[in-house]
Amino acid sequence: MPVVAGLAVGLMVVPTGGAQAAPKPTIKQAKAKLAKLNDKADKVVDRYNTATEKHKKAQGVYDGLNASYKRKLATVADLRQQVISAAVNSYKLGGDAAAVPGVITSDDPTTVLGGLALADQVSRERAEKLAAFDRENRGLKTERDKAEAALAAADDERDAVRKERAEVLKLIAQQKKLLDRLGAYRAGDPNSTGIKYTGAASxxxxxxxxxxxxxxxxxxxxxxxxxxxxxxxxxxxxxxxxxxxxxxxxxxxxxxxxxxxxxxxxxxxxxxxxxxxxxxxxxxxxxxxxxxxxxxxxxxxxxxxxxxxxxxxxxxxxx
CATH class of the missing domain: 3.90.1720.10 (endopeptidase domain like (from Nostoc punctiforme))
Structure with a gap:
């Protein structure tokens, strides 16, 4: 007996005596329910795909910001070292100048001006390093906050994906159950080579x-x-x-x-x-x-x- 015909006969059998079980849906009813499930699944799958794409995008934003934060963190660490080195060098220079009165008390104007110019240059370089360090250090917090916000957004999108995926899996289970009942489930072949297109498109x-x-x-x-x-x-x-x-x-x-x-x-x-x-x-x-x-x-x-x-x-x- 064909599967569908056998199913039809089976669906018409009703137990006698005692409490009767709820009648199973007819093939027509099963097909109608399947059509509704397919339509609902289409929409839920698209929501799942949309949530997945949003998660990928949010994760990408976070990855970019986090990489930027790490680069800035390295820059700040380097500038911190430069500031420390500049302070040490400045201290050493000041100590050396005090120990060599000739640099400060020289009667040769060229020597005096050269010493002052060098001191002024060191002061400017130190000030520039301090300003750069302060600027980058302030920016570091901004970068960190952006990265943390992006990570939170990515986590939210990930949760949305999980929610939609759970709904899809629930619908798929219902679809498979009905398809099995109708003898219409097709597993397909992941390695199929398909068919050759012979149309007139160009x-x-x-x-x-x-x-x-x-x-x-x-x-x-x-x-x-x-x-x-x-x-x-x-x-x-x-x-x-x-x-x-x-x-x-x-x-x-x-x-x-x-x-x-x-x-x-x-x-x-x-x-x-x-x-x-x-x-x-x-x-x-x-x-x-x-x-x-x-x-x-x-x-x-x-x-x-x-x-x-x-x-x-x-x-x-x-x-």
Whole structure:
């Protein structure tokens, strides 16, 4: 008996006698619930990706400021040593001058002026070193405070990533349970070599589609940026990178990035990015009414007709 047919029969069986168990959902109900879960998961995964990107950015800011703080700390330590050395040298010079009356009491004006000039030069150098030390030391606290604030921001973003990841994992467990019940779970092959693109696209679009088609059969993985698995925006970003175009990481960011590059849905060209309503999903138009995309948990990168994917479309972008 086919899996789906067997499932349908199993779902119709109701225990007799005593308290009846709650009826299991029908295949139609399970599919409807799965569709809602997929839509919710799309949005949560994008939030997870956004939080991850913010954390990376915040961590980068902290790393830069912390490196600057360490350089300034070394500069202050060096200046401190210079100030100490200048003070010692000045003391020695003063002692030597007092011990050699000829320098101070000489009847030769040239000797006197030379001694005064040297003393004045030493005084200026010491003053400059002291001023530099004071300036850098004051800046040190500012740099330290900036680094500490950046670290706190990075920690906040890290916590946001953990929260979103926990929500994603919860949704994935629910999706897998339903997919298993429907006999529709597809694990995919991380080593898939995909299929060859033979369409008529040229230039950047051809490079995009050659890359995307080579990923067909690899699993959908939330937060996936390859090479063994992808989420929807991870695939579109990598495909356009293969064509020399740098896209932001998340679906929301890619849509915002393309604000001045939007195209009408009746004028789609191969390589265009198609965004679902709510911006939970993005796919690549492959021409002839087809798209290539990484759908959702339990599925693989594949080429399908645009109409078969379902859901409304908010718009398209041509990178």
């Amino acid at each position: 230039g950047n679009a051809a490079a995009v589609l050659r890359f995307a088609y080579a990923q067909v059969g690899k699993p959908y993985v939330f937060g996936g940026t390859g090479p063994g698995g992808w989420d929807c925006s991870g695939l579109t970003q990598a495909a356009w990178r293969a064509a020399g175009v740098s896209l932001p990481r998340t679906t929301w960011q890619q849509w915002a990035w393309g604000a001045s590059r939007k195209v009408s849905l009746d004028a789609l060209q191969p390589g265009d990015l198609i965004f679902s309503n709510g911006l939970g999903h993005v796919s690549i138009y492959a021409g002839n009414g087809q798209i290539v995309h990484a759908p959702q948990t339990g599925d693989v990168v594949k080429v399908v007709t645009l109409s078969s994917y379902g859901g409304s479309i908010v718009g398209a972008v041509r990178p």
